[in-house]
Amino acid sequence: MSKVSHVDSWYAASAGPLPVYPALQDNLEVDVCIVGAGITGLSSAIHLAEQGYRVAVVEQHCVGWGASGRSGGQMIFGFATEQPQLVKLVGLDEAKKIWACGLEGLDLLRQRIARYGIDCDLVQGHIHAAIKARQARELHAWQDDLETVYDYRTLRFLEGAEMRAAVASERYIAGLHDSNSGHLHPLKYTLGLARAATSLGVRIFERSPVIAIDNAAPVVAKTPGGRIRATFMVLAGNAHLRNLAPAIERKIMPVGTYIAATEPLGEARCRALLGDNAAVADINFVLDYFRCSADHRLLFGGRVSYSTLAPRRLAASMRTRMLRVFPQLREVQMQYVWGGFVAITMNRAPHFGRLGQNVYFAHGFSGHGIAASGLAGKLMAEAIGGCAEKFDVFARLAHRDFPGGRALRTPALVLATTWYRLRDILP
Ligand SMILES: Cc1cc2nc3c(=O)[nH]c(=O)nc-3n(C[C@H](O)[C@H](O)[C@H](O)COP(=O)(O)OP(=O)(O)OC[C@H]3O[C@@H](n4cnc5c(N)ncnc54)[C@H](O)[C@@H]3O)c2cc1C
Numbered sequence: 531m532s533k534v535s536h537v538d539s540w541y542a543a544s545a546g547p548l549p550v551y552p553a554l555q556d557n558l559e560v561d562v563c564i565v566g567a568g569i570t571g572l573s574s575a576i577h578l579a580e581q582g583y584r585v586a587v588v589e590q591h592c593v594g595w596g597a598s599g600r601s602g603g604q605m606i607f608g609f610a611t612e613q614p615q616l617v618k619l620v621g622l623d624e625a626k627k628i629w630a631c632g633l634e635g636l637d638l639l640r641q642r643i644a645r646y647g648i649d650c651d652l653v654q655g656h657i658h659a660a661i662k663a664r665q666a667r668e669l670h671a672w673q674d675d676l677e678t679v680y681d682y683r684t685l686r687f688l689e690g691a692e693m694r695a696a697v698a699s700e701r702y703i704a705g706l707h708d709s710n711s712g713h714l715h716p717l718k719y720t721l722g723l724a725r726a727a728t729s730l731g732v733r734i735f736e737r738s739p740v741i742a743i744d745n746a747a748p749v750v751a752k753t754p755g756g757r758i759r760a761t762f763m764v765l766a767g768n769a770h771l772r773n774l775a776p777a778i779e780r781k782i783m784p785v786g787t788y789i790a791a792t793e794p795l796g797e798a799r800c801r802a803l804l805g806d807n808a809a810v811a812d813i814n815f816v817l818d819y820f821r822c823s824a825d826h827r828l829l830f831g832g833r834v835s836y837s838t839l840a841p842r843r844l845a846a847s848m849r850t851r852m853l854r855v856f857p858q859l860r861e862v863q864m865q866y867v868w869g870g871f872v873a874i875t876m877n878r879a880p881h882f883g884r885l886g887q888n889v890y891f892a893h894g895f896s897g898h899g900i901a902a903s904g905l906a907g908k909l910m911a912e913a914i915g916g917c918a919e920k921f922d923v924f925a926r927l928a929h930r931d932f933p934g935g936r937a938l939r940t941p942a943l944v945l946a947t948t949w950y951r952l953r954d955i956l957p
Pocket of ligand 1: 766
């Protein structure tokens, strides 16, 4: 069987033996066919199989090849669109339902890890960090809103010596710590979900790109080696669908983002950088995010690219960003650097919906998908099972196409984001 490969990342190097699932080489009939073996697709598969459905997952590369196996691993409450913005979009009642679903996503993640014994280096604790006074005020307002409107009680404002003990960097003046958020090894987690799914009877096919779908009943997914007929289909291809469903792909824009892993620093040095081992993300629009790994490296993420080509001198520029935060690491080398595509929507809220009667999709987590994509998979599974109440809360969120089709989406996005990038450098 030919080897399928993950991006050359610290995750792939540290995930242990990588399983190989067969390619689809026959015709198959199941209840639900799922396109994409990331967190969204596998989460859906697990929930469906737990309810007794016959499920097949079809992946063009290998399990966790996409964003799910490459991400920063920061599992954070909420969604990329913050609650006040959701209130403006859909009103307070609906925004509260979306908030509750976000919390359900975090709980679901922990439940799955416990139920299926997934070893993925889970650590509780996450800090949103403020670089300037305006951002510290924003964090205060955020905490206030989440506590008073949503009764969210796991936040703690950090400043002064407390912030410095949590993050040993002069760059940050304050932080908002959440004990309900945290971080994990995303590829180990995704591979663990795949193992859980197969233990429930789900069939996973790798190296099997779905090249065409028919969304009439029964739905059909066609791959070079065979086709799958099913009653329902779940499209979980996120930024990688590539013209399989153009109507929904117009709502998202693939944006590159990057992560570097240092050489091992040792436990003492990691604890000196990040006192209680929390993950950290600043609140700039083009943000830096970082955390320590279980083998005591610093994993440092940031940058964005609107091109499909990897930026030049990536390792050097990631190192420059890291030294801006931690100048004390100036002699430390980067050992791995990799990137992946997040699927951004115009309003940054995830995009859920149906194509015809029996095809469900969820994508566009806008870089905030570790917990949200697991939840999305479960809500699609519930909708297939006849309970679409929560799924429809998301499906009711209106999304605009990126103007101008594929060729013009990039300039449109760059223009749309210029103001936010400018705000990052303003006081
Ligand atoms: C570098 C990076 C850092 C990130 N950091 C964070 C973070 O710290 N915190 C956070 O919350 N989120 C983060 N995210 C976002 C998060 O990883 C994603 O939102 C989430 O993993 C999306 O999961 P998914 O299953 O929907 O998509 P993916 O994991 O991308 O999976 C989609 C899969 O579908 C397959 N596929 C697509 N089309 C087809 C087809 N036609 N046939 C067969 N298979 C197909 C793809 O090959 C892919 O494996 C990050 C993303 C990236 C790229």
